[in-house]
Amino acid sequence: MPPTAELPGFLHGVAPILDRWGYAAVAAMIGVESFGVPAPGQTIMVAAAIYAGAGRLNIVGVAAIAFVAAVLGDNVGYWIGVRGGRKLVHRWGKYVFLTPERLTRAEGFFARRGSRIVVIARFIDGLRQFNGVIAGITAMPWRTFLLYNAIGAALWVGWWTSIAYALGTHLVEIIEHAHRYKWWAIAIITLAVIAYITLHLRHIRRRRARSAAVAVKEPQG
Numbered sequence: 001m002p003p004t005a006e007l008p009g010f011l012h013g014v015a016p017i018l019d020r021w022g023y024a025a026v027a028a029m030i031g032v033e034s035f036g037v038p039a040p041g042q043t044i045m046v047a048a049a050i051y052a053g054a055g056r057l058n059i060v061g062v063a064a065i066a067f068v069a070a071v072l073g074d075n076v077g078y079w080i081g082v083r084g085g086r087k088l089v090h091r092w093g094k095y096v097f098l099t100p101e102r103l104t105r106a107e108g109f110f111a112r113r114g115s116r117i118v119v120i121a122r123f124i125d126g127l128r129q130f131n132g133v134i135a136g137i138t139a140m141p142w143r144t145f146l147l148y149n150a151i152g153a154a155l156w157v158g159w160w161t162s163i164a165y166a167l168g169t170h171l172v173e174i175i176e177h178a179h180r181y182k183w184w185a186i187a188i189i190t191l192a193v194i195a196y197i198t199l200h201l202r203h204i205r206r207r208r209a210r211s212a213a214v215a216v217k218e219p220q221g
Helices: 009-021 023-031 041-053 059-082 086-095 102-115 115-123 127-137 142-167 170-179 183-217
Strands: none
Touching: 009 041, 009 183, 023 041, 023 059, 041 142, 059 115, 059 142, 115 127, 115 142, 127 142, 170 183
């Protein structure tokens, strides 16, 4: 008998699904989450990796299935976006927490960041679920989306399965312990951002002042 892995904390809720369906649960949850259906895809992947660490599943199988499901699900989302995603969002988006206002903000984010956001979208709640839909709506070329989406999925799956496999149930303890200090972390990040913006604006003002001084010194022709 393989050793058991009691799933603590927020992972406990997916244990019955994973116990009954195993790899199929990982594929289904990640697949449907990837084209906008609310589902605990990331949670069940972490739980499956913990099971693998306890010998109940195979970690290579978990990672491979999670990667394929993520890529396929995002591509379903992409074609939903291409074939009328905006109309669907305006009609049904509120049921999956994607309002027209949020779509507009996300489109602006995609327009500014392009392919880079496709890579990191997997790590951001909200963008992870609608990454493909928004890419389709914004008419990102499919091959570009496919490449960067695959890179993002590989990084996402690799990170979470490796961490969960290595740390096991201690991962939940670490996350719950880190939550105690989240406000300190937010405060530090906020101060760092403010400091960066202040220094950046000061640098811009100094550069403009130097440019203006050079322009004044140049002889008039």
